[in-house]
Amino acid sequence: MTSYLTQRALGTIPVLLLISLVVFLLIHAAPGDPTLMLLGEETNAAEVAKAKARWGLDRPLPIQYLRFITSAVTGDFGKSFKYAEPVSSVIKTRLPATIELAIVSIIIATLLAIPLGVWAGSKPNSWIDNLGTSFGLFGISMPSFWLGIMLILVLAGILNILPTSGRSTYGVAGPEITGFYLLDSIMQKNSQAAWDALTHIFMPALALGMNMLGILMRVTRSAVLEVMNEEYVVAARAKGLAEKNVVWRHVTSNALIPVITVVGLELGTLLSGSIIVETVFAWPGSGSLLITALNARDYPLVTGLVMTYTVAFVIINLIIDGLYAVVDPRIRY
Amino acid sequence: MNRYLSRHIAAGLAGLFLLASAASHVAAQTRVSIGVTETIETHNPYGDSVSLLYGIWSEITGPFCTYNYEKGDFEGRLADRWKVQNPTTWLFYLNQNYKFNDGTPVTSDDVVHSMMTRVINDPQSKQKASVAGPIVKAEAVDKYTVKFTTDQPAAPLLGFVCDRLIVTSKAAYDKYGKEAADKEHMMGGGPYRLKDLIPGQRMVIAKRPDHPEAKKNPDAPDEVVYRVMRETEQRVAALLNGEIQIAQFIPPHLRQRVEKSPNLKIVGTDSVEIMFLAMQPKPPFDKKEVRQAVCHAINRDQIISTLLEGFASRLDGPIGPGQYGYDPNLKPKMNYDPEKSKKLLAQAGYPNGVDVQLQTPVGRYTLDKQLTEAMIPMLNAAGFRARLLTPEWPTLWANVQKGTVPFYYMGRGSVQDPSAALHQYFYTGETPRIGYSNPKLDSLLDKEQAEFDPKKRKQYLSQAMSILTEDAPACFLWRHKLLWGLNNRVDYKPLPDAHIFAMDIKTK
Numbered sequence: 001m002t003s004y005l006t007q008r009a010l011g012t013i014p015v016l017l018l019i020s021l022v023v024f025l026l027i028h029a030a031p032g033d034p035t036l037m038l039l040g041e042e043t044n045a046a047e048v049a050k051a052k053a054r055w056g057l058d059r060p061l062p063i064q065y066l067r068f069i070t071s072a073v074t075g076d077f078g079k080s081f082k083y084a085e086p087v088s089s090v091i092k093t094r095l096p097a098t099i100e101l102a103i104v105s106i107i108i109a110t111l112l113a114i115p116l117g118v119w120a121g122s123k124p125n126s127w128i129d130n131l132g133t134s135f136g137l138f139g140i141s142m143p144s145f146w147l148g149i150m151l152i153l154v155l156a157g158i159l160n161i162l163p164t165s166g167r168s169t170y171g172v173a174g175p176e177i178t179g180f181y182l183l184d185s186i187m188q189k190n191s192q193a194a195w196d197a198l199t200h201i202f203m204p205a206l207a208l209g210m211n212m213l214g215i216l217m218r219v220t221r222s223a224v225l226e227v228m229n230e231e232y233v234v235a236a237r238a239k240g241l242a243e244k245n246v247v248w249r250h251v252t253s254n255a256l257i258p259v260i261t262v263v264g265l266e267l268g269t270l271l272s273g274s275i276i277v278e279t280v281f282a283w284p285g286s287g288s289l290l291i292t293a294l295n296a297r298d299y300p301l302v303t304g305l306v307m308t309y310t311v312a313f314v315i316i317n318l319i320i321d322g323l324y325a326v327v328d329p330r331i332r333y
Numbered sequence: 334m335n336r337y338l339s340r341h342i343a344a345g346l347a348g349l350f351l352l353a354s355a356a357s358h359v360a361a362q363t364r365v366s367i368g369v370t371e372t373i374e375t376h377n378p379y380g381d382s383v384s385l386l387y388g389i390w391s392e393i394t395g396p397f398c399t400y401n402y403e404k405g406d407f408e409g410r411l412a413d414r415w416k417v418q419n420p421t422t423w424l425f426y427l428n429q430n431y432k433f434n435d436g437t438p439v440t441s442d443d444v445v446h447s448m449m450t451r452v453i454n455d456p457q458s459k460q461k462a463s464v465a466g467p468i469v470k471a472e473a474v475d476k477y478t479v480k481f482t483t484d485q486p487a488a489p490l491l492g493f494v495c496d497r498l499i500v501t502s503k504a505a506y507d508k509y510g511k512e513a514a515d516k517e518h519m520m521g522g523g524p525y526r527l528k529d530l531i532p533g534q535r536m537v538i539a540k541r542p543d544h545p546e547a548k549k550n551p552d553a554p555d556e557v558v559y560r561v562m563r564e565t566e567q568r569v570a571a572l573l574n575g576e577i578q579i580a581q582f583i584p585p586h587l588r589q590r591v592e593k594s595p596n597l598k599i600v601g602t603d604s605v606e607i608m609f610l611a612m613q614p615k616p617p618f619d620k621k622e623v624r625q626a627v628c629h630a631i632n633r634d635q636i637i638s639t640l641l642e643g644f645a646s647r648l649d650g651p652i653g654p655g656q657y658g659y660d661p662n663l664k665p666k667m668n669y670d671p672e673k674s675k676k677l678l679a680q681a682g683y684p685n686g687v688d689v690q691l692q693t694p695v696g697r698y699t700l701d702k703q704l705t706e707a708m709i710p711m712l713n714a715a716g717f718r719a720r721l722l723t724p725e726w727p728t729l730w731a732n733v734q735k736g737t738v739p740f741y742y743m744g745r746g747s748v749q750d751p752s753a754a755l756h757q758y759f760y761t762g763e764t765p766r767i768g769y770s771n772p773k774l775d776s777l778l779d780k781e782q783a784e785f786d787p788k789k790r791k792q793y794l795s796q797a798m799s800i801l802t803e804d805a806p807a808c809f810l811w812r813h814k815l816l817w818g819l820n821n822r823v824d825y826k827p828l829p830d831a832h833i834f835a836m837d838i839k840t841k
Contacts, residue, residue, distance in 0.1 A: 030727075030728075031724075031727070031728035031731060031732065032727035032728050032730070032731040033731045033734075033735075036730065036731045036734045036735075037727055037730065037731070038459060039382075039459060039462065044462060044764075047461060047462060050456075051456075054456050082374065082375075082380075083374065083375055083380070084375075084377065084380060084457040093532070094533070149564070149566050152564075152566055152567055152570050153566060153570060156570045156571070156574055156576075157566075157569070157570030157573050157574060160573075160574040160575075163571075163574075163576055164562070164567050164570045164571040164574070164576055165560075165562055165564075165567050165571070166534055166535065166560060166561075167534060170366075170529065170535060170537055170558050279563070279564075280564060280567075281567075282533075282534070282560070282561050282562050282563065282564075282567065284531060284532065284533035284534040284561075288533055289533065292372060292374065292533075294727075295726065295727055296727075297727055297731075
């Protein structure tokens with residue numbers, strides 16, 4: 001398996017190079033000029049020219065790309081125009097918030113979707129199945145920005161049971177250790193901070209994970225439906241096993257392989273979905289950072305963020321490939 | 334024995350009283366959270382040029398001087414007073430009671446360091462044009478006197494430095510270096526100190542009770558938390574559930590939701606941001622009649638009373654009441670008159686109408702898209718064949734700055750004194766945003782900038798604004814009334830420039 005994964009990892013190099021080129025060209029082709037966006041309303045032509053020279057924007061595009069890519073291979077994406085700090089350190093400060101949000105979204109989505117899907121698939125055409133299928137459809141169809149605003153209106157505005165936005169209440173959390181607020185508060189044994197972090201993350205994680213929940217639920221349902229008619233399931237029943245055992249031990253474990261594939265694919269969607277959700281919930285992660293960077297036409301930061309997302313997507317897929325072998329011992333690379 | 338006992342009882346009671354007062358003092362710590370619309374993205378006080386941050390940083394480090402909207406004039410703070418030594422030299426005398434967090438006095442060396450090293454010469458500064466403006470040199474005359482030299486006579490200089498110049502400690506910069514000084518050792522001479530800053534999330538400032546300004550305002554909150562909340566719904570929900578006590582910019586259509594709550598209220602103020610339709614003098618707008626026809630076609634009163642629910646004040650010239658140089662008798666007035674528009678279009682050689690494309694930002698200004706959508710049928714009824722375009726802001730703004738957008742809806746903020754804005758949009762060659770040129774107007778703007786007698790300066794400004802209204806390179810529309818949501822336990826009068834000074838907040 002190691003050689004297979006190494007092969008796969010090497011195969012991603014041209015993909016990353018191509019993506020870097022496409023992103024670099026697209027962001028430079030987009031209308032708008034970082035100097036005009038960042039130097040303030042009262043700037044003048046001389047200041048604009050100076051900034052262009054400082055940021056290397058006065059050089060031909062191929063030279064700019066070559067400079068970018070030669071630095072990028074060492075993990076240096078240059079300095080952000082807006083923050084005047086290395087892109088990698090700007091991203092580093094924001095990434096834990098996005099990863100934490102994505103992890104909680106996956107947990108919510110899988111914890112709800114798999115039981116719902118198994119339940120619906122094991123009782124086809126029952127009211128449970130219809131309810132589960134409708135719920136799945138709801139999750140798939142609901143735009144995350146709209147759902148986010150509705151959640152804020154209802155859970156924060158009307159019911160007043162959750163905070164509207166942000167990652168924590170000022171003064172509650174202890175000092176940052178890992179940047180993951182939930183983990184930090186658990187490490188510090190600060191239950192108040194852990195509860196505060198949970199209440200802050202719940203709504204954005206639900207809004208972000210709803211689409212994944214819908215898809216996972218439907219995939220699980222169809223996988224269960226397929227497995228339910230397999231001969232070994234009939235045999236298990238014939239042996240007199242209780243239906244509960246048949247479904248959860250024999251059916252579910254075999255239906256999980258396509259579900260894992262979909263989780264892997266959906267993780268990428270989750271990362272891109274975080275861009276919208278983070279903006280709606282004022283979540284200070286890399287998604288909202290990307291919006292700020294795009295609005296400022298901060299070329300190095302936009303490229304750095306997209307490359308980070310791409311690498312994350314590639315790594316997730318490699319992990320998923322590895323997980324197949326764990327879930328299904330018959331699979332060998 | 335009785336005396337002994339009563340003495341002890343009295344001493345015990347006194348002790349209890351002291352303890353109680355100490356406890357009540359601790360309990361009296363007040364915190365106000367404010368939902369703000371701008372992002373707070375960097376520890377570098379000079380790394381952004383937005384109204385909100387000028388206000389917050391000024392509170393931490395000064396302010397240098399401030400504009401008093403009630404008096405309609407600038408007044409001293411860190412710079413106690415000032416004097417125009419000659420048309421290109423200003424002397425600022427510092428208040429000797431201003432001290433940094435570490436107790437060292439704020440001196441002219443700090444002001445010179447802030448202006449020269451941080452604002453003018455630091456490539457990471459985003460404030461050179463808006464804060465230094467015409468200033469080319471800052472020098473320390475003595476420990477508490479600073480000299481600013483400008484490249485040309487600059488009567489409106491205070492408009493650049495007041496509420497904008499952030500004065501940080503030179504000693505901290507020299508000792509810790511720029512980044513560490515900003516991130517870990519922020520020294521300010523203002524009534525608040527920086528307590529916490531999480532980029533993209535919040536900024537917290539804490540009162541310095543020993544500061545001269547804090548002593549004058551004992552009801553000002555002990556801590557203020559500025560929370561980034563860009564979505565309107567978010568700010569309203571947070572205000573309703575008590576997460577925040579002040580919400581910036583409530584759009585008119587959400588006002589009632591706030592007002593329905595018995596714990597909340599809405600307060601409003603006329604913004605100093607002027608909204609206008611800009612027209613580049615290229616066909617068909619190269620003809621004055623066409624530009625005037627646009628101005629007569631827009632029914633500003635109807636838009637204000639319907640879409641804006643009355644929360645805007647009509648402009649009959651570039652500026653309105655409360656702004657420096659406002660002239661209530663300014664002529665001509667471009668009243669709504671679609672028939673006149675048609676006649677003007679015919680005079681300009683377009684008897685059968687003319688195609689125009691109006692461009693607007695979306696979501697940048699209050700109801701920008703809806704307001705411009707309402708203008709389209711008005712323009713069409715007056716003989717134009719108008720279409721609305723809604724490019725994303727970075728694209729529109731870049732094109733406006735390059736001078737490639739012929740007809741657009743725009744706002745210009747921070748217009749306390751209109752000089753900078755008039756130069757920026759209408760002075761020949763200053764920027765290509767409109768590309769307008771009129772030697773008579775240029776001459777008047779030169780004169781007003783070099784005139785230090787306020788009365789004469791206002792006359793020049795009035796004449797210049799009259800020419801602009803008549804020649805119509807832009808139709809001046811309105812100033813929005815900015816609505817703020819407030820919890821009843823807080824008193825605050827919002828400022829027209831959207832600066833938020835914690836010292837102006839009173840907690841009950």
